[in-house]
Amino acid sequence: MNDPLTQTELWTPLDIESEGTGGADELVARIDDMGPEEVGNLLTQEKGLVFRGFEITPEELDRVLDRLLPNRLAYVHGNSPRTKVGSNVYTSTEYPQEFTISMHNEMSYAHAWPARLAFYCQVQPGSGGATPVLDAARWLDSLDAEVREAFAGGVRYVQNLHDGFGLGKSWQDTFETTDRAEVEAFLEPTGARWEWKADGGIRVASVRPATTRHPVTGAEVWFNQSDQWHPAGLGDDTAAALAQILPEEDLPQNVTFADGTPIPAEYVVQIRDRGLEHAVDVDWRSGDLLLIDNVLLAHGRRPFTGARRVLVAMSD
Template structure:
């Protein structure tokens, strides 16, 4: 295998490129060479891109077994995804937003009481144009924000979800928690420290207060680690936010964020967070069969707009 780092002035993922045409066996051999050092390598490099191994979807399962020690279901996930059959346990499509939209930088499930430690992305169908997955050093993101914003968020973030019962805007509680059992939802939420209430229409409102930053359990690095900007109405874009405001009162939006005391997060804070995230990100362009493994605490990710087809699968582990 050949390894090299990007010439980017700041951080960029480590790239490991296949020798001799690659293939799933070559990738498995590469991962065997790395062996038990994968965790240490990932903590140091933060993200690893495996190029030109030409893995196919039907070869993915044993590869993911090596990259992700305990694949997780997307329980309490907030973005629209589809669980994929025939490629192994707990593999999902990446967020199913229209191709013309940018998905801003975020750490997966940073709004939750527990989140995946690792994510693996697999390009099954490369985009016709665009469609890169930008990745971002979370410590750089934190440093790039104005001191005023860092201070304002020092008390944390309050996330509010309104999940419908099968008909409405956003996701249903059944899709979100991957169950039809109210008892299982209640058990999960009670263990998460969230406040919740069932509504008369069969939906549920969930309120969670979480920190705005996190420290990596191995390196101790502090990173920007929240989704306040994505859940905030401004994060929807002015046009979409305006349309929703005509249909729903603020406390009935599918998701929203405030500061923990209920005071609003200024729109200009949200815009700076998003702009700083995309400005500091490094684009990972996709070729069919490529994989990327990221440390979900140290690295945020997003999606650039694309044309044509694009199918990137994702799996997660603790």
Template sequence: MNDTWKPLEVSPDSTGHAPTVAGLVAHLDSVPDLGALLAREKALLLRGFAVTPDELDTVMDLLLPNRLSYVHGNSPRTKVGDNVYTSTEYPSRYTISMHGELSYAASWPSRLMFYCQVAAETGGATPVLDAQRWLEVLDPEVRDAFAGGVRYLQLLHDGTGLGKSWRETFETDDRAQVERFLADSDATVEWTADGLRVSHTRPATTRHPVTGTEVWFNQVDQWHPAGLEDEVARVMSEVMKPEELPQYVTFADGSPIPPEYITQIRDRGLSTAVDVAWRPGDVLVIDNVLVAHGRRPYTGDRRVLVAMSG
């Protein structure tokens, strides 16, 4: 296992192409198998090609051949284009811990692409982490405890309440469409007077479909109160029952997860990650199974867009 992994930086100097979007496109067109390259390198940082928002679609068409919507996503975002979103709008003073995108869902994107339009005044890096390494740095006791998987619990309100509504989460007003979507995920679905309650059980690890590598792939530290920095969320967890929270997580059998397991998972992930410090025009592509990602706190304006593909 390589303890010094970091994204492969692709630049005009390394490729021999012009420092323009046309140069980047020419380089990407010359790569015989981008999927194989990404499976080998795990993440690519495309830097120095001066990508602008107006030219982003051209790049995305090559990097994300099957762009997906953010259906069932739990992070606050704004849709700004054709399945292009702002990165999470969680308050800038907080760290977002490492995670695989939609790892709590029945299906998830295979690739994520991030684009830096505006870099933060200070901070705001996107930490990335070899998810195999994340699994390895956890204590055997913690790994063994999660062998049976985890149970995610969501309470999605009907328009007024804490967290996201079911309409925002599934990008529809049609309850039947939500039920059809969740029917494919083996989830337990219950409509209530307040909205929608969803419960589903998932493994804590998965294997990459190409490399076979086993990786830590879940969001337990983001769904558990012990992993949160947000003061409001912490107070909510102290005064509300778990089933009243917008989201919560237990072991697969419904038993509680010890808080010290959660903090170990969060802290070792963040401390092992490699920070991508953004420059305007940067594009980062990651294999969503092999690489976890997060966000460091920041000051000033920051605009990073994200898109994903199957």
């Protein structure tokens, strides 16, 4: 096994600092001077770009995102609690601020996922609240061979989405529709299996690979959310409390190996902890932007105090 800590210390996302008055005019001009191909090449090379000192305002955000994310996507089938605040712009998460969000590649559980993510800090936190990022190839290397081999056959995700009342997200929020036919039309080409339940909810099961390869570099990366979907990833007390309320098959989300075999809790804890241990924190100032390649980099969130507000948008 390679030493992931040493490797991680050699890498950080590229900081791009304002050289003038800042604002969207300067940043858009610099992006336009580079051109979309060079921006794409730089992002692939660096994995993440942090735009600092431009002090982008919320009113200017769309202009910048139009350059960095030319085809912004809706957060359909997303499992994180978010609020839509603009043209396919969302709150980054509404998970309670005192908790850490472990490392993950956005929608790696899905049939298709965004290629790029952009995070925008509208309000910097009082303390903490960094967005950790992690080279997903190094995350894979950091795991014990036993764990990598166990996941070689992939994983099976199960979502139980309620009809408006219950734990987790409703199917209406998840798929951004109230029409069952639209949900089925979305799921049909994804290879998922689903069933509408008597209480009005839906159970969706999907088998996905545990790793993927970057379409340009060919790098193999850890690319699944087993530690976030597994009860052991929640911690012993929370997992025990959920077990008292619901049987495993009715949890809002759950994960097994592809053949339905349970994933050992110690594997999940190793995946979660090594990801967080070897991540690099991106600290926020109001007006900062972070652009990441969603295959090459996983991301998360550190706990914080104050009124942190970070928005996210994504593109193919």
